[in-house]
Amino acid sequence: MNVVSQDLGVLSDWQDKHAQLFDRQNIKLNHRLRETGLFTEDAIGQLIEKAAPHQYSLNTMGFQKDVNEWRHGEIQGISGREVINTIRAGRLWLNLFRIMEIDSKYDRVLDQIFGEFESFIPGLKTFKRNITLLVSSPKIQVYYHADIQGQSLWQLEGKKRVYVYPANDAFLTDESIEKILMQETEEEVPYQTWYDDHAEVHDLEPGQMMHWPLYGPHRVENHDCLNISVTTEHWTREIRNEFAVRYGNGVLRRIFGLKGLSTRPKGIHVYPKAAATLAWKRLKFEKARQVEKKVDFRLDPGSKEGILDIEPYLK
Numbered sequence: 147m148n149v150v151s152q153d154l155g156v157l158s159d160w161q162d163k164h165a166q167l168f169d170r171q172n173i174k175l176n177h178r179l180r181e182t183g184l185f186t187e188d189a190i191g192q193l194i195e196k197a198a199p200h201q202y203s204l205n206t207m208g209f210q211k212d213v214n215e216w217r218h219g220e221i222q223g224i225s226g227r228e229v230i231n232t233i234r235a236g237r238l239w240l241n242l243f244r245i246m247e248i249d250s251k252y253d254r255v256l257d258q259i260f261g262e263f264e265s266f267i268p269g270l271k272t273f274k275r276n277i278t279l280l281v282s283s284p285k286i287q288v289y290y291h292a293d294i295q296g297q298s299l300w301q302l303e304g305k306k307r308v309y310v311y312p313a314n315d316a317f318l319t320d321e322s323i324e325k326i327l328m329q330e331t332e333e334e335v336p337y338q339t340w341y342d343d344h345a346e347v348h349d350l351e352p353g354q355m356m357h358w359p360l361y362g363p364h365r366v367e368n369h370d371c372l373n374i375s376v377t378t379e380h381w382t383r384e385i386r387n388e389f390a391v392r393y394g395n396g397v398l399r400r401i402f403g404l405k406g407l408s409t410r411p412k413g414i415h416v417y418p419k420a421a422a423t424l425a426w427k428r429l430k431f432e433k434a435r436q437v438e439k440k441v442d443f444r445l446d447p448g449s450k451e452g453i454l455d456i457e458p459y460l461k
């Protein structure tokens with residue numbers, strides 16, 4: 147069985163109130179994704195073996211909140227199970243992107259998830275859906291950041307502490323959002339430890355998921371165990387308009403030095419800004435400004451912390 151029974155559904159404790167809260171407040175729900183059998187270590191090991199280099203990103207991460215020690219690595223010549231066990235013993239983070247394109251069984255799961263959201267939430271219409279698998283070491287963390295599209299986090303194995311901060315200017319400025327949108331940074335943004343006083347903090351256990359409002363900054367700390375999770379992403383017309391306006395602002399600021407631009411995702415200014423966005427992308431300015439990833443280690447079960455230094459190359 148690769149899809150959760152339609153009678154039961156993926157979302158097992160959805161209530162009417164969640165339709166109003168979705169995308170406006172943080173919500174934490176129970177899910178039945180593990181019942182698909184697609185997220186066992188065996189199934190995930192097979193998925194890892196099928197992934198091409200462009201379909202994953204393997205990173206190291208540090209212990210200190212404020213310190214960035216982020217390296218990119220590669221997987222060569224070891225089994226999926228060895229990859230998982232090496233991550234279990236190290237301080238690493240594996241993202242497997244767009245797993246619905248690696249194996250169509252995950253596409254059916256993705257369809258089921260958003261089919262349920264759309265049936266529960268009046269007017270919700272999602273597109274450009276995506277599902278990413280995350281395998282991460284005990285005690286590691288994901289630094290404070292925000293994502294550019296609708297985002298949910300589904301816990302499958304292990305336990306993690308999720309800090310979600312208010313989606314407002316005090317915690318994430320328009321300038322930071324713009325940089326994330328324009329891919330000038332790897333989604334890390336300025337963070338102060340006092341932000342935590344204002345965060346909503348949840349321990350996410352297997353069978354639980356969270357969804358938070360667009361651009362809601364968040365960070366994650368794993369408990370002392372291997373963690374397997376997926377994130378799902380989606381776009382709606384509102385999210386796309388918001389993207390176009392903010393991206394367009396970024397282009398206008400960078401070309402003409404304009405200031406004080408509106409970020410409202412409605413109104414006539416949306417269209418010229420969407421055009422500026424397209425023009426900018428067509429002119430390929432974006433490519434030149436993007437962050438390149440330098441790969442400088444290979445995952446190696448026999449090496450200290452699973453890391454074997456290699457001759458760096460750009461990915």
Ligand SMILES: [Fe+2]
Pocket residue numbers: 291292293297364
């Ligand atoms: Fe995120």
